[in-house]
Amino acid sequence: MKSPNEPTLVVPRPQVPHRDLLQLQVLPDEAQLRADIERLRREKNAVILAHNYQRPEVQQMADFVGDSLGLSRQAAKTDAEVIVFAGVHFMAETAAILNPEKTVLLPDLRAGCSLADTLTAQGIRDWKAGNPGGLVVTYVNTTADVKAESDYCVTSGNAVQVVQSLPQGMPVLFAPDRYLAAHVIRETGRQMDVWDGACHVHEAIRPEDVQGQQAAYPDAELLIHPECGCSSKILGTIPELQLYSTEGMIGRAKTSPAQAFIVVTETGMVTRLEKDVPGKTFIPVSRTACCEYMKMITLENIRDSLVNLQPRVTVPEEIRVRALKPIERMLAIG
Template sequence: MRSARAETMQAQDALVDEIRRLKATKNAVILAHNYERPEIQDIADYLGDSLGLSRQAATTEADVIVFCGVHFMAETASIIAQDKTVLIPDLEAGCSLAESITHAQLVAWKAEHPGATVVSYVNTSAAIKAESDYCVTSSNAVDVVNAIPADEKILFLPDRFLGTYVEMKTGRKLEIWPGACHVHEKIGDMNLAAKQREYPDAEVLIHPECGCSTACMMNSAMSFDCKDARIHSTSGMLTRAQASEAQEFVVATETGILHRMRKENPGKTFHPASEASVCEYMKMTTLTKLRDALAHDQYEVRVDPAMAEAARRPIDRMLAIG
């Protein structure tokens, strides 16, 4: 008699085969973020961070883009690839950071600072992007801000921790919106201190959206020792994990990235800074929902052409800089 695990694996394999068949039939490409479930990462044609996924959406020759991520990412793909059909497996996959600023709030903020340059994290809605001058990701925010003339006032939104990180790296004084990711915000120095005691030889990798990243850069009084800590975007963490001579790492970001790190570095060990650092929105996509999206062309995310034209400008500027 077969075990329940064997039956589950057989059912999963059948879903994977069906997804691949549907993908070929519809000339579709599957894009997935590093924080998605392991089985979603494994079936993706391209796995990456927000910048890498944006680049793939801009260059794909597929007719259909199935975006395994959160809603603003599918919107970004629609903005970049207006001639493509963009599907998201679950319409409820939102983002607490993107929702931390509304269009009306940004318009009012801009009115308080006439003539200011608006730099928006890619983790924002299409409406916010349409009001922006530049988009950034955590991997290129410093480069983008450095490319803006020094005499221009910058409104940076919506993540306050990334904004402070960029401010400290560039030496520029920014006006920073007080938003945050509910997952990264909760990763504090107490988490890292406990992990350092547990794994004293581990190198610590910290995402700049974490509050502890700012404290670490300022060498503030903290519970953990910063000397072995490095601050990187998700793509930067992956690169560092491969390049470092360290054999053990504590990773301060959403736990989904650990699956890819372990696959790419089989001889190394990775520990989450906090086991609770799980984005429930990123985990909403399942193989069944992905199959249904392809089978029934659901759920389409399409940005209005006029808004897409306005939102495309800051994205193109971001992609041109790096």
């Protein structure tokens, strides 16, 4: 007989799974994904281009890893029939502009760019209307229709060189990154109108982030990208400091006597540095300096894009022809 103090057990009703919410997927096998990609790459005569900010496993799978300028050069000279761009949308557009006869794939069309989104073609046209004869210099981190309105494209690696080549005495608009523009103005002395845009990842890196890592690693050398919002304040305390493009960071790390470096840019750059400069230590300035758009590209969607030859990125011919000119000028200068 049940004791008066014995608790009453409550038996729940049988649970019926809500099938609309049950979306279980088998986790992909990375070794199988790699094997599939290798096979498809051969079958489709494809090349995989990956930006420095991509996931480590994507960088490892790529034929070429680099910055926007390096990847533009690779896209311009590749013999592959299919270009898989492990990057963001404007990069795939640039590859399509340079290779209208090839199939250019972006494995996830959601991979955009917060910096590119700050500038429109109409914004450039409005500036031109108020500055007849002026020159427009745009960062390669822009859409195809913006490039079509531009006179020159640049990357962080050649922006100073391109601006130095411009004739004196005419107005110049530098767009869209205001931090890269500040770096170019410091280096060249050229006064320019500056578009008020920025990369959300680089803008969020604070001087306090840099100083905190300096305190933790006092012997480490700073490698700071000119897109970073912290760069001007850091230069205020270390005026002799050099800023580096991502490719410039690799060159500096190879030649510097320092054995440790604080990498002040998106975290993916640490992967590239560790591969190209073995034996040295690379410390990300902040674990939160991570571009969610870059990280949308995965081995799984690279595999799927090669299977289906989709999603494909194309540029209307009228836009492509006009956008090609500033890109070719960029590639010709350096």
